[in-house]
Amino acid sequence: MTLDLTGKHLIAGEWVGADQTFKSQPLSAEPRTFSAGTPDLVDRAAEAAEDAFWTYAYSSRETRAAFLEAIAEEIEKRGDAITEIGTEESGLPAGRLQGERGRTTGQLKLFAKHIREGAYLDRRTDPAMPDRPAGPRPELKMIQRPIGPVAVFGASNFPLAFSTAGGDTAAALAAGCPVVVKGHEAHPGTGEIVAQAIHAAIEACGIHPGVFSLVQGGSRAVGERLVTHPLIKAVGFTGSLGAGRALYDLCAQRPEPIPFFGELGSVNPVFAMPEALKARGEAIGTAWVGSLTMGAGQFCTNPGLVFVKDGPEADNFVSAAVDAAKGGDEQVMLTDGIAAAYRSGAEKVSQTEGVKALVGEANASRHASPYILETTGKVFEANEALAEEVFGPLGIVxxxxxxxxxxxxxxKLHGQLTVTLQMDDGDAPAVGKLVPILERKAGRLLANGFPTGVEVADAMVHGGPYPASTNFGATSVGTLAIRRFLRPVCYQNMPDSVLNPDLQ
Incomplete structure (x- = not known):
């Protein structure tokens, strides 16, 4: 399909304009004009979502699975248009966007398969025991039920997989919850094309149009209205610590507090153990920089910290890392604002007393080059700022x-999405002491790899203790993500005639 943009919001099946507008920030093409969201549009979207809930939440698993598959199909139909506008807006290469599109549609199909199987409902039954000596027990049945309309905030760094039809949206729709998406201003055209795909799937499957709305851009008041609207029952968010914490606090301060599933930042530490460094330190150093600089370091699993035991093996590791970083090219960042924040963060960290810059050069405009910095354990412990995320290709040894x-x-580490252990067999005793500590710090522990690349699978956990995420018991990737938008309901002595078919 060809690129055909309206520049409008999708509210319950209608493309709606607004008086206020904003412009996209493409890397080289002319900026495009889009309608800016308003609190009134949020109200309309939330009310439509609540109206849709009464049919969509009670539809069959097969109906919802077919709908998810239809969204995936419609996205693929628009593949060329998505790549065209996505590369224009984000500066990401076509291959990256094509891969991300495959991840997005694959996730939708995986969730469809998962809800068809039904295990996510966690159905439980305790039969009645009328003759129990301690007193009769009633029949009890339990099942997971959808919670209501969900607000989703698109992420800046994943125009597809964590945005309009990304993991949060797919999980909510799989659970039976309508969705209102707050589109990210970094890629409004991409968001609209994906919204067109969802709209086409809604029409093809005969779903209530209020099941999905997209509100583009707008002032801070738009996001605040979305998370405080009384009909919104949960929020999915991927973004900065500052913005996420502000929205989290608003959710907690509501008359009816709601869950805020936010991914707020992680430095994803790597522990490179002595025997591993002795055997392959140079290779580990080179591979670390490859992971650190992938996608200009704009991944939530970017490994920004490496801990090594001081000595000759550490010297070899650092030397290889420096050579790899110097050999890399500058890369385009997603927006001018992200590039500016990276330059500011890199300058602040590199000027910290006791921190030595081994590689580092500030770039103008929207480009970024890697920074490799080095410090000691004592300096690191004394400067909490060194453990904070700098979004971009900056790494500290x-x-x-x-x-x-x-x-x-x-x-002393804060919560993380991931922790990596580079180890050989001889490191096992020391690693054995670290693992009980580290599993309290992160949602995913991995050995002899690097964390960039998050597999969409049943066992994946993409979350962790605060501030990596605001709910340590949840994941935003994998089939377990669906459970965020469900709650258990127990039915006591209820006749089958009035029970949900999944419990009969």
């Missing part, structure tokens, strides 16, 4: 004195 210092630092 922390040289520790011994296992005791490494364990002490591990205990």
């Amino acid at each position: 922390v040289r520790v004195e011994d296992d005791t210092e490494m364990e002490r630092i591990a205990r």
Whole structure:
């Protein structure tokens, strides 16, 4: 399909304009004009979502599965248009967007398969025990039920997989919850094309049009209205710590507080153990920089910290990392604002007392080059700012004195999405002491790899203790993500004639 944009919002099946507008920020093409969201549009979308809930939440699993598959099909039909506008807006290469599109449609299909199987409902039955000596027990049945309309905030760094029809939207729709998406201003055209695909699937499947709305851009008041609207029952968010924490607090302060499933930031530490460095330190250093600079470091799983035991093996690791970083090209960042924030963050960290810049050069405009910095365990422990995310290809090597210092630092780490262990067999005793500490710090522990690349699968956990995410018991990737938008309901002595068919 060819690129055909309206520049409008999709509200319950209608393309709606607004008086206020904003312009996209393409890398090289002319900016495009889009209608800016308003609190009134949020109200209309939320009310339509609540109206849709009464049919969509009670539709069959097969109906919802077929709808998810139809969305995937409609997105693929628009593949060329998505790549065209996506590369224009984000500066990402066509291959990256095509891969991300496949991940997005694959996720929708996986969720369709998962809800067809029905295990996510966690159905439980305790039969009646009328003759129990301690007193009769009633029949009890339990099932997971959808919670209501869900607000989703599109992410800047994933125009497809974490945005309009990304993981949060797919999970909510799979659970039986209508969705109102707040589109990200970094890629409004991409968001609209995907919204067109969802709209086409709604019409093809005969779904209530209020099941999905897209509100583009707008002032902070638009996001605030979305998370405080009384008909919204949960929020999915991927973004910065500052913005996410502000929305989280608004959700908690509502007359009816609601869950805020936010992914707010992570530095994804790597522990490169001595025996692994001795055997393949140079290879690990080169591979680390490859992961660090992938996509200009604009991944939530970017490994921004490496802990090594000081010594010759650490020297070899650092030397290889520096060579790899110097050999890399500057890359385009997603927006001018993200590039400016990266330059500011890199300058702040590199000027910290006790931190040595091994590689680092500020770039103008929207480009970025890697920074490789080095410090000691003592300096790291004394400067909490060194453990904060700098969104971009910036990595800090922390040289520790011994296992005791490494364990002490591990205990002080904030919550993370991932922790990586580079290890050989001889490192097992030391790693065995670290793992109980690290599993309290992260949602995913991995050995002898790097965390960039999050598999969409049943066992995946993409979340972690705060501030990696605001709900440590949830994941935003994988089939377990659906459970965020469900709640258990128990039915006591209820006749089958009035029960949901999934419990009969």
